[in-house]
Every structure is written in C-alpha cells, then in structure tokens.
Amino acid sequence: MGSKLRAALDRIDFAIAYLATIGIVGVTILGIVMRYVVGAPLTWLEEVQMMLIVWLVMFGGSAAFRLNQHVAIDAVVDTLPHVLQRLAQWVVAVVVLVSLGFLVYAGSKFVSFQFGAARVTDVLGIPYGWIYLALPAGGGMMMISYFLTTVLPMFSGATEPLDGERHV
Incomplete structure (x- = not known):
C-alpha cells in the first residue's frame, strides 16, 4: 500500500508542480513578447x-518532503548522543506534523472565508478560494509525504529516513 500511495502522490504533486512551472515560464515569456515586441502588455x-506560484510552492513542497530535499539543519543534533538524537527526531516530527496540520486547518478556514466573501481577482475574476485551495491541499500532501518518508521509518526503529538523508 505504501508504494502505491507514494506513486500516486508522485503523479499528483509532480504533475501540478511541473504544469505550474511550465505555465509560469510560458506566460512570462508571452508577457515579455507582448510588452516589448508587440507593445500590448497583458493585463492579466x-x-x-x-496563482501558479502558489500552487507550485505548495505541491513542490510536498514533493520535496517525500524526496527529503527540504532544508534541514542538523549540525547541533549530530553532536548529541544517539539517544538524544532519536528524541530530537521525534520532537521534530511532532512539530512538523502539528505545523502542517495547522496549515491544513487554517488554510481550509481561509479558503472557506474567501469563497464566502466572494472575493475575485481584479482582471480575470477568478475566485480567490480556488487560488488558495492550494494551501490545505498542498499541506495535506506534505503531511502524508512527511509521514511516509520520515515518521513511518522511525516506527520501525530506523534512524534514517528511507533514502538515507536526515531530517533533523
């Protein structure tokens, strides 16, 4: 089940992150051409x-958690005895999961507020709720990814995550 879930997560967050990246590059190039070649800047x-940056950051963050590519500062923890290193790993895991849980909760409330307030973007009229839906969705993906790659191996007694990189 874990490998199937991990493969599904890979497809989802990589697809969204790739599409957002391609979209950002594409519309930026189009904007440059329209402004400096055609002389008609794009108002939208x-x-x-x-919008694309918000989705890229949230789903790229999920992929980074799963691939253990996020920033980690472990110089102090490495100097501790093994028992304290394990304790630090658990403390960090709890802090990360609680923080991501708060992101999902607060992001959901924020999205609900945006839809309730009927706020839309100035030019295209896109509801902000759709834009910021990336917060709870990406935060939830990050939680799942972190649990699979960091917390689950800790239950098996592994001192390192699945790919051998540290998170503390």
Whole structure:
C-alpha cells in the first residue's frame, strides 16, 4: 500500500508542480513578447503568475518532503548522543506534523472565508478560494509525504529516513 500511495502522490504533486512551472515560464515569456515586441502588455499576467506560484510552492513542497530535499539543519543534533538524537527526531516530527496540520486547518478556514466573501481577482475574476485551495491541499500532501518518508521509518526503529538523508 505504501508504494502505491507514494506513486500516486508522485503523479499528483509532480504533475501540478511541473504544469505550474511550465505555465509560469510560458506566460512570462508571452508577457515579455507582448510588452516589448508587440507593445500590448497583458493585463492579466500578474494574476496568473501569482496563482501558479502558489500552487507550485505548495505541491513542490510536498514533493520535496517525500524526496527529503527540504532544508534541514542538523549540525547541533549530530553532536548529541544517539539517544538524544532519536528524541530530537521525534520532537521534530511532532512539530512538523502539528505545523502542517495547522496549515491544513487554517488554510481550509481561509479558503472557506474567501469563497464566502466572494472575493475575485481584479482582471480575470477568478475566485480567490480556488487560488488558495492550494494551501490545505498542498499541506495535506506534505503531511502524508512527511509521514511516509520520515515518521513511518522511525516506527520501525530506523534512524534514517528511507533514502538515507536526515531530517533533523
């Protein structure tokens, strides 16, 4: 089950992150051409870039958690005895999961507020709720990814995550 779930997560967050990256590059190049070659700047360009960046950050973050590519500062922990290193790993895991849980909760409330307030972008009229839906969705993906790659191996007594990189 874990490998199937991991493969599904890979397909989801990589697809969203790749599409967002391609979209950002594409609309930015189009914006440059329209402004400096054609002389007709795109009024909607900034809105689309902002939306794509939000989705890229949240789903790219999920992929980074699963691939153990996020920032980790472990110089102090490495100097501790093994028992304290394990304790630090558990403390960090709890802090990360609680933080991501709060992101999902607060992000959901924020999205609900945006839809309730009927706020839309100035030019394209896209509801902000759709843009910020990336917060709880990406946060939930990050939680699942972190649990699979960091917390689950800790239950088996492994001192390192599955790919051998440290998170503490």
